[in-house]
Amino acid sequence: MLLPAAPALAAEPVLVIHGGAGVIRADLDPAQERDARAALERALRAGHAVLAAGGPALDAVQAAIVVLEDDPSFNAGHGAVFTHDGYNELDAALMDGATLRAGAVAGVRRVKNPIALARAVMERSRHVMLTGAGAEAFAQEVGTELVDPAYFRTERRWKQLQKALRDEAGGQAYVDTPPAQYTGTVGAVALDRAGRLAAGTSTGGMTNKRYGRVGDAPIIGAGTYANAVCAVSGTGWGEFxxxxxxxxxxxxxxxxxxxxxxxxxxxxxxxxxxxxxGDGGAIALAADGSIALPFNTDGMHRGWIGADGVPHVAIFADETLPLPAAADAAE
Structure with a gap:
């Protein structure tokens, strides 16, 4: 069955982002909440600048996600959670809905911005997904920035791992009690002036994960997908x-x-x-500019920006987020 064609012209450029479902209000102090909201707004403005200049949705998605990867508020890039063995292992994926091209990386430990490497896999390799040491060797070949693994360490995430290890030693199955472990995965979906859609997701996975576990974020069709009519980035319990x-x-x-x-x-x-x-959330964007931001946890870092350049952000479930005029969606 053939996919419906995208509209010849988009109604208006739109960018939608998330910074992870599973937010628990009691776990965010006022400073953390303030920092997260500010980061969401910066990411929206970065992506909007691309769209406002007539750039492609793919570039807008990458620009927004880079901002979120660089901010320690989220479980991606600099703020990634730790594995059982005390490492940060990062996953990311990017997909161009207009062409169905995609790139993904999983289990990388030295790539500063995994979403940039996913883009390189899509555009500069014959593959869709690269993992671990091989992905990092490819990063060196194509000039994607690598950093010392210590760059990813944050005290907040280290303490989360220590708690998980104590719980595990005491016989509590911490690893089986989301949402605390996956809070903070980031993602973006965008619609550009030409009616093209794109989606991207980046994550550090789950606290205390073992054995090279890979979740849904870098798997095309699971946590990330875009075609001519729809773009989606997910955040939640990846196995589901x-x-x-x-x-x-x-x-x-x-x-x-x-x-x-x-x-x-x-x-x-x-x-x-x-x-x-399972549980979690997602952001979804249709070719007509309508959006959806469903989640079934206490909160989800989320936001969108339209052609007027005004960012709209929210975190908790009881916050009402205005939607684009074209949207017939509800949270």
Whole structure:
């Protein structure tokens, strides 16, 4: 079955971002909340600058995610969580909806901005996903910035690992009690003036993960997906997003069932995933400019910006986030 064609002209450029579901109000002090909101606004402005200049959705997504990767408020890049063995292992993916090109990396420890390496995999290799040492060797070849692993360490994330290890030693199954471990994954979806869509996601995974665990973020169709009619970035308990092919399922519902993006996203995030025992959230954007930001946790760092350049951000579930005029979606 052929996908519906994208509209000849987009209504207006739109950028939607998230900084992770699973937010617990009691875990954020006022300074952390302030810093997170400020970072979300900076990311929105960075992506909007690309779109306002007539740039492609892919560039806007990457620009926004780089800002979030560089901010320690989120579980990506500089603020990534630690593995059981005390490392930061990073995953990311980027997808161009207009061409279905995609690039992804998983388990990298020295790449400053994993989303930039995912872009390089898409554009400068014959592959879609590279992992671990091989991905870092490719990064050296193409000039993607590498850093000392100590760059990723933050005291907040180190303390989270120590708590997880204490819980584990005391017989508590910390690793099986989300959402605390995955809070902070970042992502972006964008629609540009030419009607092109793109999606990207970046994460440090889950606190105390073992054995080279890889979640949904770098898996095309699970945590990240874009085509001509829909773009999605997920955030949540990755194993369930993989099992439901969550990001692709949302876009398939938009493309084949002609569901509004809000209904499609709700069916997957708030029905299919919880039915299996998972939780989390997502951001979704349709080619008509309508958006959806569903989540089923106490909060999700989220925001969007339209052609007027005014950023709209929210964190907690009880915050009302105004939606674009074109959107028939609801949170």
């Amino acid at each position: 997003y993989i099992r439901t092919a969550a990001a692709h399922d949302i876009c398939a519902r938009v493309a084949y069932l002609r569901q509004p993006v809000a209904a499609a996203a709700d069916a997957v995030i708030n029905a299919a995933i919880p039915k299996l025992g």
